[in-house]
Amino acid sequence: MPNLTRRSVLLGLGASALAACVTAPTSVVTWPPARPFPKVLVERDRITRTVVGLRPYRAQGFRLEAERFGEKIVVHNYGHGGSGVTLSWGTSQRAAVMAGEAGRLDVAVLGGGVMGLTSALILARRGYVVTVYAEAMHPNTTSNIAGALWRPSSLYSRDVATEEFLALNAKVTREAHRGFLPYVNRPGYGVSWVQHSDLTNTVPEQRRELPGGDELYPDLEILTRETRFGFAYEERCHSLMIDPDYYLDMLMKDAQAAGAKxxxxxxxxxxxxxxLAQPVIVNCTGLGARTLFGDETLTPIRGQLTHLLPQPEIDYSYIVGGLYMFPRKTGLVLGGSHNADDWSLDVREDQVRRMIDGHAALAEKAAYSTYSEP
Known part of the structure; x- marks a missing residue:
């Protein structure tokens, strides 16, 4: 969801996957086994909706800390850029610990997106009296619009983030991944494994590990021949996919069942x-923290997604440069726009056209791709 430079931000899900972490040795697989490759039907008359959301981006990375205002304690948990869903279990668990250290029972949570819901659920399950205050509730939050492949992206600037933050982020990423595992294939939650491919036109001179470490991505293969769509380089693995339409609905119900109001x-x-009456406040307001708490380091990264009719046979996802396709029960998600410091929520026809034309061209290549040796 391309318009940010690579030096200023971990661009898009694909660039994040290929360039985000430490260098790691790997073997190269040149001939994958045969596998059916269903074609994505990319046609304008299959569009069901196009949505726009604003990612809350901070060049230095997310804010996770406690701040005192007189007798009040505010725990900040915001600024996750394009990784809100991805990192929700990691930072929210740490925010809940910080809130508990205040030693008070009543807690207010600001924000009804994935961070607010996850923080509220964790605190309520730990016995706190939790009240969530939000202008927008599910299904009308920015989190509902997320692409939500589990892959940290658009999260921080390498030129700005400190070593301390990078160390924290590495821990939080792995904690967040563990948080989603109990929900995989759990009825109603919309969390599953999907075979995913990151593709590029060139083979990197030095490969870097995937975000959080390669071990978080089962069946990882590095391909330089017979790749999907015929690209020069492919990293293929299983990645977690979260469908916000299902997941956030169940998350909110779970929080309510645990006692959150x-x-x-x-x-x-x-x-x-x-x-507010509560002595402890967990701030999960995303971009709203710019106004409420004066955080002018927060800037939006605008993203636009076009949804197509469902295709149950599509059981794979991919990222190719500035385009990605994620399969869901509710439909196929086409994305790949990152407009920095852009506050517009209007749908842009030129981006719809780029999505349709770009993915249609890839679908045609897929229709003629084989895994047989020439």
Whole structure:
């Protein structure tokens, strides 16, 4: 969801996957086994909806810390860029620990997206009296629009992030991955494994591990021949896929079942926030923290997704440069736009056209691809 430079941000899911972590040796597989390759039907009359969302990006990375305002403790848990769903279990568990260290039972959670819901669920299950305040609730949050392949992306700038943050992020990433595992194939949650491919036109001189470490991606293969779509280089593995339409619905129900209460409310100022009765506040407001807490380091990265009718036979996903396709029960998700510092929520026809034309061209290549040796 391309318009950011590679030096300024981990661009897109594909670039993040190929260039985000430490260098690691790997073997090269040149001839994968035969496998059926269903064609994605990319046609304009199969479009069901196009949605736009704004990722809350901080060049230095997410904010995860406690701050005191008089008698109030505010635990900040925001600024995850394009990794909100991905990192939700990692940072929210740490935020819950920070909230608990205040030693008070009543906790307010600000924000109804994936961070707010996850923080509320964890705290409620630990016995806290939790009230969630949010202007937008499921299914009308930015998290509902996420592509939600489990792959940290658009998260920080390599030029700005500190070594301390990078070390924290490495730990949080692995903790977040573990948080999703109990939900895989659990009825109703929309979490599953999918065979995924990252593809590029060139073979990297030095390969880097996938975000969080290669061991988080089962069946990893590095291909330089007979690749999907005929590209020069492919990293193929299984990755977790989360369908927000299902997952956030169940997450909210779980939080309510654990005792969390939800109140629709818009906050205009920090004073309004600090006037809440709860002595501990967990701030999961995303871009809203720019206004409420004066965090001007927050900037939006605009993303636009086009959804197609479902194709149950499509059991793979891919990222090719500025394009990606993720399969869901609710439909196929076509994405690949990253517009930095862009606050517009309007659908752009030129981006719809780029998605349709680009993925249609890939689908035609797939229709003639084989895994047989020439």
């Amino acid at each position: 939800f109140i629709a409310r818009r906050f205009e100022t920090l004073d309004e926030v600090l006037a």
